[in-house]
Amino acid sequence: MTTPTTTELFRDFVMPTYGRFDLELVRGEGTRVWDETGKEYLDFGAGIAVCSLGHCHPAVTKAIADQAATLIHISNLYRNRSQGELARRIVEIVGLGGKVFFCNSGAEANEGLYKLARKFGAPTGRYEIITFANSFHGRTLGGISATAQEKVKIGFAPLVEGFKHVPFNDLAALEAAIAPTTAAILLEPIQGEGGINPATAEFLRGVRALCDRHNLLLFFDEIQCGLGRTGDWCAWRSIVSQGVEPDAVSWAKGIANGYPLGAFWVAERDAGLDDEGTDRGPLCNLLGPGTHGTTYGGSPLCSMVGLTVLSTIEQERLLENARKMGFYLRSSLESLNLAAIRQVKGIGLMLGIELNDLPAKESDSSTPALRMTKELMREGMLVIPSGERTIRLLPPLNIIKADADEALSILNACLRASADPES
Ligand SMILES: Cc1ncc(COP(=O)(O)O)c(C=O)c1O
Numbered sequence: 001m002t003t004p005t006t007t008e009l010f011r012d013f014v015m016p017t018y019g020r021f022d023l024e025l026v027r028g029e030g031t032r033v034w035d036e037t038g039k040e041y042l043d044f045g046a047g048i049a050v051c052s053l054g055h056c057h058p059a060v061t062k063a064i065a066d067q068a069a070t071l072i073h074i075s076n077l078y079r080n081r082s083q084g085e086l087a088r089r090i091v092e093i094v095g096l097g098g099k100v101f102f103c104n105s106g107a108e109a110n111e112g113l114y115k116l117a118r119k120f121g122a123p124t125g126r127y128e129i130i131t132f133a134n135s136f137h138g139r140t141l142g143g144i145s146a147t148a149q150e151k152v153k154i155g156f157a158p159l160v161e162g163f164k165h166v167p168f169n170d171l172a173a174l175e176a177a178i179a180p181t182t183a184a185i186l187l188e189p190i191q192g193e194g195g196i197n198p199a200t201a202e203f204l205r206g207v208r209a210l211c212d213r214h215n216l217l218l219f220f221d222e223i224q225c226g227l228g229r230t231g232d233w234c235a236w237r238s239i240v241s242q243g244v245e246p247d248a249v250s251w252a253k254g255i256a257n258g259y260p261l262g263a264f265w266v267a268e269r270d271a272g273l274d275d276e277g278t279d280r281g282p283l284c285n286l287l288g289p290g291t292h293g294t295t296y297g298g299s300p301l302c303s304m305v306g307l308t309v310l311s312t313i314e315q316e317r318l319l320e321n322a323r324k325m326g327f328y329l330r331s332s333l334e335s336l337n338l339a340a341i342r343q344v345k346g347i348g349l350m351l352g353i354e355l356n357d358l359p360a361k362e363s364d365s366s367t368p369a370l371r372m373t374k375e376l377m378r379e380g381m382l383v384i385p386s387g388e389r390t391i392r393l394l395p396p397l398n399i400i401k402a403d404a405d406e407a408l409s410i411l412n413a414c415l416r417a418s419a420d421p422e423s
Contacts, residue, residue, distance in 0.1 A: 014362060021377060028055025031396055031403045037185050044395045044407055045384040049224050052254040053312055054396035060257050061365040063308035072158035072298045076293060082303035089310050090265055093233040096245055098403030099266040107138025109262035112292060113186065113219045113248055114142050116266060119286050120217055121183030123275050128181045132168040134194025137221055146186060171206040178421050184217035192224035193385035196345045201240045208244045217247040227254045228313050231323030238347045247283060261306040302306035318397040321349040325399050340415040351393040352386055355387025355392035358418045372418060376414035381410045
């Protein structure tokens, strides 16, 4: 009997939910990954903004090994020190008091926010959450209902009730959409899957003011943009440094460098009155015993990895590096003056290159973003498409200038060639 190839194993046994690239990766170190033939790639996707410290960072590997040899899992019926420490670190990072709940993924963190909105609004008959065009909030039923992109919803009706979508960065449309049933507003300060679209400072200020005026909760989905990627722990503060504070924030992806972990933080603000007119106390205590939970969330192992990732970002001064390298990449890309580039978008190391229409071979009906991603892959660089015409650069936060220069040289060659009809 012959041993099946990985391609054959995937074809025969793995559900076909992903449009995968024809690439099998076997090893990673820092900003590099290698395929099964030994070919090396510069990884500017980092697992879609997950591996903020790069692949197999020694501190992460050690934390996993040490904790795995000590205590991997206990149930959430008991306390564990690292969950408490990680919660405290996140509360410090946000800097507004409040408390944290741990889960396993981004979609699951957002599910917690949806439940929080409903619990908050229940005494006054409010349950609706407003989200924004081109957003992405995950693949659970709640997540696809919250996501304002038709393509994720097709075939899954009936969706979860109570989500309304309005155009992004459009305060007038948002104000018009607020109804007596509205409980919360959920937005990504920088939209990741929808094409790297930052919220404007004016929009964030306006949304906060509308939430205050109508007593709505303001939720930030920082699953892709948060925890250092923009050069600030909190992506919204890279847009407005002061005066716009959320009522809850969700994270996943970069929080534990690839070890599955999600979290959401909830503010201390007053939760208002219950049906009997009694004060419900702080919002961060509203989801009380029996209201929410998960088996794995905040285990000793994932919490220790999360703590290690956050402390390594601090020790290695990676927020500063993300700002510096992000600026360098962005300004270098802009100064290349390439016909293939419509604009460079984003903040810090969450960058999007929006492509112009590129000449394509007649047989190739794929989007400009997909074509460019494949071209770059052939040349030894991994990026992530975002929407139809944007490629995302989401390298590890510890990239050095030599990595950035190598990426710029590959991008320059591929983008130049793509705009040349003769190539
Ligand atoms: C902004 C945002 N929210 C939610 C999610 C869902 O996270 P997960 O895939 O961990 O469920 C993602 C994933 O891409 C995301 O980018």
